Amino acid sequence: MIIKGGIVYDPTNGIFGEEMDIFLEKGKVVEEAKGKEIDARGLLVMPGGVDAHAHVAGTKVNTGRIMRPEDARSGLEPKTKLLRPCTGYTVPNCYAIGYRYARMGYTTVFEAATPIIESRHTHEELEEIPIVDKGALTLFGSNWEVLECVRDDDLDKLAAYVAWGLRASRGYGVKVVNPGGGEAWGFGTNVKGLDDPVPNFDTTPREIIRGLVKANEMLNLPHSVHLHTNNLGKPGNYTTVLDTMDTVKDITSTRDRQVLHVTHMQFSSYGGTGWRDFESEAPQIAEYFNRNDHVTMDMGQMIFGNATTMTADGPLEYNNARLLHAKWSNHDIELEDSSGVVPLVYGRKMPVNAIQWAIGLELALLTESPWKTLLTTDHPNGGPFVNYPEVITLLMSKAKREEEMATLHELVAKRTVLPTIERELDWGDIAVMTRAAPAKVLGLAEKGHLGVGADADVTVYDLRPEKIDPARDHKRVKEALGRVKYTIKGGEVVVRDGEIVAVPRGRTYWVDASVPEKDAERVQVDLVEKFEKYYSIQKSNYMVQDAYVTDPVVVKAGVI
Amino acid sequence: MREITIVPLQEFEVPLEAENIRPDIFATLSLEEIRDLEVWEGNRRRYLSDLFSVAGNDGTGECLIRLDGDFSRVKRIGEGMREGEILVRGNIGMRAGSGMRGGSINIEGDAGDWLGREMRGGSISVKGNAGNYVGSRYWGERCGMRGGEIEIEGSAGAYLGDHICGGQIKVKGDAGDFPGASNRGGAITIGGDAHLPGAEMVSGTIVVKGRARVLPSYGFQETAEIEGQLLWKFVGDLVEKGKGELYVALVEDDGQLDK
Ligand SMILES: [Zn+2]
Numbered sequence: 001m002i003i004k005g006g007i008v009y010d011p012t013n014g015i016f017g018e019e020m021d022i023f024l025e026k027g028k029v030v031e032e033a034k035g036k037e038i039d040a041r042g043l044l045v046m047p048g049g050v051d052a053h054a055h056v057a058g059t060k061v062n063t064g065r066i067m068r069p070e071d072a073r074s075g076l077e078p079k080t081k082l083l084r085p086c087t088g089y090t091v092p093n094c095y096a097i098g099y100r101y102a103r104m105g106y107t108t109v110f111e112a113a114t115p116i117i118e119s120r121h122t123h124e125e126l127e128e129i130p131i132v133d134k135g136a137l138t139l140f141g142s143n144w145e146v147l148e149c150v151r152d153d154d155l156d157k158l159a160a161y162v163a164w165g166l167r168a169s170r171g172y173g174v175k176v177v178n179p180g181g182g183e184a185w186g187f188g189t190n191v192k193g194l195d196d197p198v199p200n201f202d203t204t205p206r207e208i209i210r211g212l213v214k215a216n217e218m219l220n221l222p223h224s225v226h227l228h229t230n231n232l233g234k235p236g237n238y239t240t241v242l243d244t245m246d247t248v249k250d251i252t253s254t255r256d257r258q259v260l261h262v263t264h265m266q267f268s269s270y271g272g273t274g275w276r277d278f279e280s281e282a283p284q285i286a287e288y289f290n291r292n293d294h295v296t297m298d299m300g301q302m303i304f305g306n307a308t309t310m311t312a313d314g315p316l317e318y319n320n321a322r323l324l325h326a327k328w329s330n331h332d333i334e335l336e337d338s339s340g341v342v343p344l345v346y347g348r349k350m351p352v353n354a355i356q357w358a359i360g361l362e363l364a365l366l367t368e369s370p371w372k373t374l375l376t377t378d379h380p381n382g383g384p385f386v387n388y389p390e391v392i393t394l395l396m397s398k399a400k401r402e403e404e405m406a407t408l409h410e411l412v413a414k415r416t417v418l419p420t421i422e423r424e425l426d427w428g429d430i431a432v433m434t435r436a437a438p439a440k441v442l443g444l445a446e447k448g449h450l451g452v453g454a455d456a457d458v459t460v461y462d463l464r465p466e467k468i469d470p471a472r473d474h475k476r477v478k479e480a481l482g483r484v485k486y487t488i489k490g491g492e493v494v495v496r497d498g499e500i501v502a503v504p505r506g507r508t509y510w511v512d513a514s515v516p517e518k519d520a521e522r523v524q525v526d527l528v529e530k531f532e533k534y535y536s537i538q539k540s541n542y543m544v545q546d547a548y549v550t551d552p553v554v555v556k557a558g559v560i
Numbered sequence: 561m562r563e564i565t566i567v568p569l570q571e572f573e574v575p576l577e578a579e580n581i582r583p584d585i586f587a588t589l590s591l592e593e594i595r596d597l598e599v600w601e602g603n604r605r606r607y608l609s610d611l612f613s614v615a616g617n618d619g620t621g622e623c624l625i626r627l628d629g630d631f632s633r634v635k636r637i638g639e640g641m642r643e644g645e646i647l648v649r650g651n652i653g654m655r656a657g658s659g660m661r662g663g664s665i666n667i668e669g670d671a672g673d674w675l676g677r678e679m680r681g682g683s684i685s686v687k688g689n690a691g692n693y694v695g696s697r698y699w700g701e702r703c704g705m706r707g708g709e710i711e712i713e714g715s716a717g718a719y720l721g722d723h724i725c726g727g728q729i730k731v732k733g734d735a736g737d738f739p740g741a742s743n744r745g746g747a748i749t750i751g752g753d754a755h756l757p758g759a760e761m762v763s764g765t766i767v768v769k770g771r772a773r774v775l776p777s778y779g780f781q782e783t784a785e786i787e788g789q790l791l792w793k794f795v796g797d798l799v800e801k802g803k804g805e806l807y808v809a810l811v812e813d814d815g816q817l818d819k
Contacts, residue, residue: 069698
């Protein structure tokens, strides 16, 4: 296949708006190929979009669906000869997730949090999400075995356990949510800072983060530790985040990537001492990123309207539910973590929500390098992923930001600096934030670019970058971003003129990391005891079998 | 007012979805266009004239729809209507008048489940009985009925006015289990008996003129006279720190209630 004459943005290969042809063969980008021609003359062409953080599969997503039958009343799309029926907005069904990503030109999405014990369910759902390639990040931050290894300062055993946990969950990377807090929540408390001890384990969040980051690098994993910070969602939490990032600064990454990814930063960039003097500290966070290169983040942009918050941060969800008098689900995940789900509505006239909205944008606009700030809404915590076109146009148009701000609570002008920011991102910045950077941050060498050997995932937008001014024509741009001209996945046209035309199965990435035999054996001794004494299921029933990952991409890593 | 009469041509075995039977939709259409409106019979697309005889005044204008015959398997009649009138000489199926904002539906027979679900205005009257979830919300929504009136001469099923946030429901006969659950400002009157009214009620009123079992999370206040009848007045649901008023004539007491 040849994609002819597009205006290509491929930041990984230093291409910013050059007219060129792209050749695809056998699912890969190649030097030269024959076959079907796609007429992309003058149209905006990018690699397929990569979402490095969204909650799209697993028990908490399903809990959201169960808690919100009313959500399934929106987003209804009847089945067709080709497509399964779709439901939902904040918690869409599996088919809708695949179709809606594809219609926006996205071809890869990573589920942001799966506990090992519930990963079989996560994979059952991932299997049902069509078209896009997938992966899942495995939760380690409040896991007993992790806490014990960290307490005993036994990094070799910790690395061996992480490798085993990734294999058991068929997971791709190390996710850490409110480290130690999930365990503390089992006793009705939380950890309040990096040096607050975790009940019964004689360790602290700081030690857990440092331990897991070191283990992650010992294992040479493709992705870094992916962290949801302590104190997330609380006024004044920006100091916790700055301290967190500093605490891993001395650890060297073993790959060409960050040593820590701090996720949905919007929820961790808060100033003030309470909700009354709540304010943005995004400038401080962005300043840190402008001076340091060892960390990356994603926006976690908030979208007004319905959202369903879902996280392994159990105590956070308890606070949300109490504050908003909302529906609440609370879940204890045995020896591994806690979690919660709370539906809520973000209101334009609510001062806190208006400030949160501005913070996400400030982070992306004040951080100089787009390589450090991935575009996400922490779907569906900040809002559903279908709003990415809205986020992109907000970043590209000051006029649009001003129009929006005029509809918000006036505190947005006093407690944030967004009104003073002139910067308007260009297509190169957007291609980085939605393609090149997420692929690099995740360590996916064949994603997010269009160099020879890359996966044949391509987006052709119905936009002429040489003719349209996104700063002015943001309405038209938003529409085109939501309904692409073509999405090509693995060399196959899956979307044409905004409609799905083919529904291939996506593949699932997971990481198989090797460790020294003696360390693996020491982990097994611990696990036998834990399963006998504490787990509700047998160790032999615990691992996710290959039958649950039918199209795997196994990435090798490890110590030996 | 322009009148259109609709009569089923057959007995329906498969339920129909007929949200197009709505006076304000008819108002803008000629008779011929009305006959061509879409109806779903199970998973099959049909036109109104395939299944019903449609007769009446041609031309356009505000509309009275007469439904003659058994419509108990026809769902969603008058859904979302804003004006006009529907007169049913027979029974009507599920979700009649759900989400309606104005106009009226008068039913001479029985009504199915979800009558007036999440309605915001207008009025519904039923001569016979009504099913479950009258004036309620769909599961998961925060509010059921927000405005308007529903009157039932017979009895209503379970979950009457579930999550009602406004408006009025009057039932002359009995109501089933859990009427007025999570009431937030609606008014419900039940002429007969009810079981466990007002669970999680925050505000609004519920009057039970017959017998009811009262939740232990209600506090007895005083006796009060309503329409010449002496009733026990309770306030609750205290589980929600609620200030809803619950009046009951005969309290089924298992000794837990502190009154
Ligand atoms: Zn998340």
